[in-house]
Amino acid sequence: MNALILVDLQNDFLPGGALGVPRGNEVLPLANRLQPFFPLVVATQDWHPADHSSFASQYANHRVGDTIDIDGIAQVLWPDHCVQNSEGAELASLLKTHSIAKVFSKGTDRRLDSYSGFFDNGGVHATGLGDYLKQNKVTDTYILGLATDYCVRATALDSRRLGFRTWLIEDACRGVDLQPGDCAAAIAEMEHAGVQRVTSDQWLA
Numbered sequence: 001m002n003a004l005i006l007v008d009l010q011n012d013f014l015p016g017g018a019l020g021v022p023r024g025n026e027v028l029p030l031a032n033r034l035q036p037f038f039p040l041v042v043a044t045q046d047w048h049p050a051d052h053s054s055f056a057s058q059y060a061n062h063r064v065g066d067t068i069d070i071d072g073i074a075q076v077l078w079p080d081h082c083v084q085n086s087e088g089a090e091l092a093s094l095l096k097t098h099s100i101a102k103v104f105s106k107g108t109d110r111r112l113d114s115y116s117g118f119f120d121n122g123g124v125h126a127t128g129l130g131d132y133l134k135q136n137k138v139t140d141t142y143i144l145g146l147a148t149d150y151c152v153r154a155t156a157l158d159s160r161r162l163g164f165r166t167w168l169i170e171d172a173c174r175g176v177d178l179q180p181g182d183c184a185a186a187i188a189e190m191e192h193a194g195v196q197r198v199t200s201d202q203w204l205a
């Protein structure tokens with residue numbers, strides 16, 4: 001049983017958004033085209049309180065792009081983004097949403113960030129996505145979305161860790177590349193962990 005996981009296809013991650021991923025909009029038509037071919041489609045949604053600890057605005061002496069230590073976990077600081085109930089946090093308006101069976105929100109605890117759609121960055125709290133997929137007899141997850149080097153990477157690695165055969169739909173992802181090469185490194189790391197790379201055309205063929 002295959003499931004498609006749409007990672008963080010939200011207004012704030014599109015060009016012009018608070019944390020716009022370059023060319024992030026280009027994945028939306030692919031997400032729409034692929035959905036009808038999956039018996040189960042789920043989405044993740046970054047969903048932060050306004051005072052989230054990943055926001056640079058919370059620190060007088062730090063700025064966007066700095067990495068700080070929060071309770072022993074390295075945390076990159078971001079612009080305020082995906083604040084709960086804001087327009088920026090909504091799923092992208094061009095995304096077809098009628099086939100999405102369930103949306104899993106993450107990053108809701110102000111003290112902890114959560115790149116993965118499965119667990120927070122400390123690996124402590126589950127979002128319920130893993131149990132949901134297992135209850136639905138999912139064996140294979142197909143992952144696309146934003147951003148390759150953060151939430152897509154973390155979601156794919158956790159999917160592997162939970163034992164799902166895991167596929168990265170590579171042309172349907174875009175990344176931040178805070179440092180040039182971050183996306184390439186993330187893809188290599190996913191591949192090393194057993195994530196299989198596929199393009200939307202290969203899959204649709």
Ligand code: VGL
Nearest residue numbers: 008046078146147150151
């Ligand atoms: C993401 C940075 C901060 C992502 C979420 O969706 O990849 N990146 N929050």
Ligand code: ZN
Nearest residue numbers: 046054082107
């Ligand atoms: Zn976030």
